[in-house]
Amino acid sequence: MSLAPDLLDILVCPKCKGPLEHRTAPREELVCHACRLIYAVEDDIPIMLIDEATHF
Numbered sequence: 403m404s405l406a407p408d409l410l411d412i413l414v415c416p417k418c419k420g421p422l423e424h425r426t427a428p429r430e431e432l433v434c435h436a437c438r439l440i441y442a443v444e445d446d447i448p449i450m451l452i453d454e455a456t457h458f
Contacts, residue, residue, distance in 0.1 A: 416450050
């Protein structure tokens with residue numbers, strides 16, 4: 403299962419409040435290009451903690 407479209411419409415990066423790109427392959431994640439952070443999605447729950455995000 404994937405994140406609900408209604409949820410994706412309201413989610414923003416917690417650091418800069420910018421838009422997020424929703425990726426589904428190879429794993430589901432949310433990407434902020436401005437901050438260069440990747441937020442994981444585990445069991446259809448986005449982990450929107452800045453300290454838990456990975457840099458790219």
